[in-house]
Amino acid sequence: MTLDLERIHGLCFDVDGTLSDTDDVYTLKFERFFRPFRPLLPGRDTHHAARRFVMWAEAPGNALIGLPDRLGFDDKLFALVEWINKHRNPPLHDYLLIEGVREMLAALQPHYPMTVVSARDDRSTRAFLDRFELTHFFQEIVTAITVEHTKPFPHPIRHAAEKMGLKPEECLMIGDTTIDIRAGRAAGTQTVGVLCGFGEEHELRRVGADIILKNTPDLTEILLSR
Secondary structure (H helix, E strand, C coil), X not given: CCCCHHHCCEEEECCECCCECHHHHHHHHHHHHHHHHHHHCHHHCHHHHHHHHHHHHHHHXXXXXXXXXXXXXXXXXXXXXXXXXXXXXXXXXXXXXXXXXHHHHHHHCCCCCEEEECCCCHHHHHHHHHHCCCHHHCCEEECCCCCCCCCCCCHHHHHHHHHCCCCXXXXXXXXXXXXXXXXXXXXCCEEEEECCCCCCHHHHHXXXXXXXXXXXXXXXXXXXXX
């Protein structure tokens, strides 16, 4: 698996599991539910069991992401999510930044226009970016309600490419799940799968990721090597 670096002129980043260490947040939340079953777990490792559960649950969750689009009520669903997040106190989401992400973005910004392409709601996406002062790195922030259909459809990536003044095939989609890779391939981009989030290597390979990296910041050396 390789990238055609000469074709890459813009970058599209997923958020959860790619920039944000969301899987670790969810793992900590679920770990307490596994504690009563600790004697039955391999190695009695509740953390590993919780993480495997979160990663397993992500697959059917991803399938459901496209369902509202197909049924034609995605705009209503995400409008409801926006309203709930706006009025809920404390916020629904906790945030952790993957180590090295800020340094990666700072290194890549002089060389590439960059966008966020996320299937999460607009408010929490921007809250994460603002909390870690990452917003200024991106020319456009595409979320679940920005365009007609969200990932795994190609629409959000096409929109991001247009905002960067590029064709989709000139972009690179970076994400941690099969949804990200499928969306990138549907839009005609090259794709990078990262293993610091929810996805597993065999899943990302199966849907055709061009390369797979252990961590998102590993991308810096690759892109700046040309």
